Amino acid sequence: MRDLKGRLDLLSINTATFGYQTGLDETVELLARQGVGGIAPWRKEVEALGADRAARLIRDAGLKVSGYCRTSYFPAATRALRKAAIDDNLKALEDAATLGASCYVAVVGSIGSDNPSLADARQQTLEGLLKLAERARELKVPIALEPLHPMYAGDRSCLCTLAQALDWCDIIDAEQPGSVGVAADVYHLWWDPALETQLARAGERLLAYHVSDWLVPTEDLLTDRGMMGDGVIELPAIRNQVEKAGYTGLVEVEIFSSKNWWQKPPEETLQVCMERFQTSV
């Protein structure tokens, strides 16, 4: 397993971790000044600047892009809405290529309030992904299927386990080899009794590795993630499995924390991220 001490070049920060308090330019400057290796920006930030300008900013600062966040949801009540989502995702895929992103992260959507059943949502998502895959392959920006925690199955993700994501990769790869892989986020996957087996199965399909921690108690389903070391996830044990599977990329910190970390200045949150990255991941 890699020793992360002194290896901030292997650390990437998902900009959501700072609660969007700063613009992309300021975030990039902050990360570069501290010697952090990478960034994972969100579409609203990149689209606000324009992809060309955002790409230049990030490149000039010497940062890698560990992932571009994220797809518009695939399942929807009507064919027109589903087509609009695919068109939107095709555009974002171009931006991901402009950014030189390692992957375009797919958070796929689910049932929602007026959407189809879970089974239909899964079918519609797979169809949507198949429509993006050819362009992803041409652009050499693979789509990273990110299974979300099952507590999001009702509204955010009908893709719930790593096994399911890899099953979908098998299907999509058969048509468009190399167009897809997976993003493994410990917050979503840590509980899974099949995790070690599925990480080994994933192998070179691991396109991104995200860390944070699961707090006990957890008080909000969406925005109560913990800093690495503050919760119950055995982060080093899981990273060991990820690296045994062959992953050599950046370790991305992604913390949604409306009551705690999002209330602090980004400089302070970043200092703790850098410290915990070296001691608790």
Added chain:
Amino acid sequence: MRDLKGRLDLLSINTATFGYQTGLDETVELLARQGVGGIAPWRKEVEALGADRAARLIRDAGLKVSGYCRTSYFPAATRALRKAAIDDNLKALEDAATLGASCYVAVVGSIGSDNPSLADARQQTLEGLLKLAERARELKVPIALEPLHPMYAGDRSCLCTLAQALDWCDIIDAEQPGSVGVAADVYHLWWDPALETQLARAGERLLAYHVSDWLVPTEDLLTDRGMMGDGVIELPAIRNQVEKAGYTGLVEVEIFSSKNWWQKPPEETLQVCMERFQTSV
């Protein structure tokens, strides 16, 4: 699939659904008066009356006991605490036999605040279950392993999927045949892409079937379950899979709802349960 119209004899009510507003005697009387077939009481209620008296009350009212809730948690920081939990569970198993319960429901515990790692919690739980299994077989009260939703993996259950529960059944059954099975609760399992496969695998190991619904949005991790028909779970499709697997027992309603159903009079909640049982399950 069974037609539930007019089949209130197949309905069981977990007493938690009424938010413990009534004593066991009052709850039993209410259910019997409405022609409901079964009840799933909690230990605190039974122990308050004494198991003999509770058993007589329930039997005299003509109710079946679809499950006895529930085990003390198995994982703990010290050997002495783990032994105390097993002793406590052995005593409750006797009470389950006195009640004539179909099963003793195992909600197993997990990491908590000063407890072991997830892997250790799983090992300790399995060891604890093995120690209960012989007595369960002698008493002819099987232990129903209940996998909880993965959002409880940090504090309430290191047992997270039906596949994991069935793997444990394989291990325990090899030593004590017929001593264990599973409780399948839609709230905990509905999201699982492997659900249909694992229900078919479960077969006669299905000892209990619990229903409620997943609300979108869900505002609390523990006490925001929905009434059947108010959420996004495809209840008839899942019951069809359960019955295809061979399940012929009661359908137990178990709703934790501090802000909604627990605020209503039990009579009113029961009326809605009875209606939805016949139309939406």
